[in-house]
Amino acid sequence: MTLDTGHQITMYRQMVRIREFEERVKRTFTDHPGVIRGHTHLADGAEASIVGSIAAMRPGDQAIATYRCHGYPIALGSDTSALMAEIYGRVGGICGGYGGSMHLADIARGFLGTSAIVAQNIPQGAGAAYAAQLRGRGDVVLTFFGDGATKQGAFHESLNVAALWRLPVVFIMENNSFSVTVRTEEEDANAAAGEPLATKAKAYSMPGTTIDGGDPLVVQQTVADAVARARAGDGPTLIESLVYRLSAHGNSIAPPGVPLHYPEHEAVAIYGAVEEYEAAKRGDPVPRFRARLIESGVLTGDQAGAIVDEAQAEMQAAVDFALNSPLPEPAAALNHVYA
Amino acid sequence: MTRTTYARAIGTALATAMRDDERVFVLGEDVSAGGPFTITRGLVDEFGKDRVRDTPISEAAICGIAIGAAQSGLRPVLEIMYIDFLTLALDQLANMAAKAHFMSGGQLSVPLVLRTQGGAGQRAGAQHSQSLESWLCHVPGLKVVMPSRAVDAAGLLASAIADPNPVVMVENKTLYFRSEEVPDTVEPVPLGQAAVLRTGRDVTVVALSGLVPEALHAADALAADGIEVTVIDPRTLVPLDLDTIVASVRRTGRLVIAHEAVRDGGIGAEIAAATGRAAFDHLDAPIERVAAPFEPIAVSPVAEDAYLPRAPQIRDAVLRTLGRELNREGCRLPRPTA
Known part of the structure; x- marks a missing residue:
């Protein structure tokens, strides 16, 4: 199935919105020092994978993800002002300022939330899929995680259960080649042996495939096939989506008062692999998809530029909203411990 | 029934x-x-x-x-x-x-x-x-x-x-x-509500889980000796029904907390601290805790029996809050082995 041009333009717009959002998160460290403390992890470089995956969902489906989570709710339609305010820890945040960058959730849009513990969300995605299976309406759950998560027991336990029970879940592993600073081939037996990480699917008798996560149409097609399989009751699929994160793992960490910043990417900072990083930037999925849409006549350059302008205006409004949103009353936190 | x-x-x-x-x-x-x-x-x-x-x-x-x-x-x-x-x-x-x-x-x-x-x-x-x-x-x-x-x-x-x-x-x-x-029809028990299983004027015993029947056993033996014990089962630990415990301690002036978990860092410490603060002026003796020693649990029957706190230890703790000699005449439970 080839997506019509309208869908392709929508996907491009979503990719641009995610990119512009992440740029504004990153710029906040310099434009508004002290507004973000703690941890943020950006999804720049993974936009095609995120948007292509989400494009395979239909209403009633759900998604669950990790702490590198800004992109999914944007693609699902969450209000970027509320997302930015959440990252700033403000009352107007989508979680009232109690979750922050690593714990976005938007239940109304099927975004079940995220965990900052690597691989913790994988069984929870399987559990949501169990609920979907019992509901019997054909709903599917997309469970996103990184390559690092595949070294956790929770990953292996969950794939076993999901395959055994034929749960309607698609496991989407965004392999960005690094676990913070350690390269995948230094910590993954498949990678060390020169095999794709999707090889792990074989151990659980489910389909496993490795794709170019920089091509949103390839991602959409692959995930749509896996979703169709899950809907039909044939069980889970493991998709290894190869991406290259364009920012460092996360912002610098320092005590209060010390300004935070985004360090250089680990490829450069740790390994001195300047050419590797430059090549990754040349392969940036956002301009790549833009060039393809222009080349194929789906968009003109002006139209593509207008999409960027709109996204930049949206994210400026998001920053303004977030800066003007009040901080929560400290005592009010006690009201949220129990439902 | x-x-x-x-x-x-x-x-x-x-x-x-x-x-x-x-x-x-x-x-x-x-x-x-x-x-x-x-x-x-x-x-x-x-x-x-x-x-x-x-x-x-x-x-x-x-x-x-x-x-x-x-x-x-x-x-x-x-x-x-x-x-x-x-x-x-x-x-x-x-x-x-x-x-x-x-x-x-x-x-x-x-x-x-x-x-x-x-x-x-x-x-x-x-x-x-x-x-x-x-x-x-x-x-x-x-x-x-x-x-x-x-x-x-x-x-x-x-x-x-x-x-x-x-x-x-x-x-x-x-x-x-x-x-x-x-009862033939079991009603839901609200979370956070303790049960007072026995009422006595002298000492409050708060016991958990397996030590509740042991506390009741100890209370029977102490009653035969003229010592009246209140036995409270919190039933819920979070949220804890501190009010019921404090109200009882204000009447008795003495508190024994009994649980099977090791004493160190146990929930008994939390109950003791909270009750000590709320009922400080009413306490006539230090709060006693009956709990397991700080060690893993052995398989050997002799070692496991020695590890497990039971009714005799609760009895002794009650007597300590009363300033009485342990193992005195009239206490019908055998003295616990050290």
Whole structure:
């Protein structure tokens, strides 16, 4: 199935919105020092994978993800002002300022939330899929995680259960080649042996495939096939989506008062692999998809530029909203411990 | 009234909840056959394998699955066979079940019941006998119930299933098969409400789980000696019904706290500190704690028996709060071995 041009333009717009959002998160460290403390992890470089995956969902489906989570709710339609305010820890945040960058959730849009513990969300995605299976309406759950998560027991336990029970879940592993600073081939037996990480699917008798996560149409097609399989009751699929994160793992960490910043990417900072990083930037999925849409006549350059302008205006409004949103009353936190 | 057991009362309460609410389902290792303590035996015949779900031996995954299912509208009752195995699921429980509601600004709730059982006394060794409830009480967002009687186990389970928060029910393997009387219709027991099982003017004993029958036994013996003891079973540890405990201590002026977990860092320390502050002016003696020594649990019968606090130690602690000599004439319980 080839997506019509309208869908392709929508996907491009979503990719641009995610990119512009992440740029504004990153710029906040310099434009508004002290507004973000703690941890943020950006999804720049993974936009095609995120948007292509989400494009395979239909209403009633759900998604669950990790702490590198800004992109999914944007693609699902969450209000970027509320997302930015959440990252700033403000009352107007989508979680009232109690979750922050690593714990976005938007239940109304099927975004079940995220965990900052690597691989913790994988069984929870399987559990949501169990609920979907019992509901019997054909709903599917997309469970996103990184390559690092595949070294956790929770990953292996969950794939076993999901395959055994034929749960309607698609496991989407965004392999960005690094676990913070350690390269995948230094910590993954498949990678060390020169095999794709999707090889792990074989151990659980489910389909496993490795794709170019920089091509949103390839991602959409692959995930749509896996979703169709899950809907039909044939069980889970493991998709290894190869991406290259364009920012460092996360912002610098320092005590209060010390300004935070985004360090250089680990490829450069740790390994001195300047050419590797430059090549990754040349392969940036956002301009790549833009060039393809222009080349194929789906968009003109002006139209593509207008999409960027709109996204930049949206994210400026998001920053303004977030800066003007009040901080929560400290005592009010006690009201949220129990439902 | 009906005669039943703690084990059967829980099984019956589960069946009732599953009949009343189709969102309720049971999952865990060996649950369709009933598990090692027969609690869930027979449920699969009435409710089928989708709602009585045998799982692989994957505690992290099955706890996470229960959380995901709870967040998506189901009411899972997860069995972790021994509380000792809860270590494998603690990330899911402490880092997500307990925090999802908070972190999502109230969007998510996790109406999960996690049933497990602890306690020594079956020569099961250091990894099948622990009492780890205080770990759970230290995590905001979890509720913890620890019933000692069949009627409370059934009533608390009903309330736990209805509660929108994650509730851990810590059962006790030595309580499962005692014959007890319960009303023909078991009413839900509200979470956070202690039960005063015996009223006496002299000393308040707060006992948990397996030490509740021991405390009642000690109270009988002390009564024969003219010492009247109040026995309180908190039933719920989080939220703790401190008011009932404090009100009693204000009358008696003396408090003994008895639990099977090791003394150090145990929930008894929390109860002692909170009660000491609230009833400071009424206390006539230091608060006594009866608990296990700070050591793993041995398989050897002699060593396990020496490890386990029982009625004689509670009796002695009561006497200490009264400033009486231990093992005096008239106390009918044998002196505990050192």
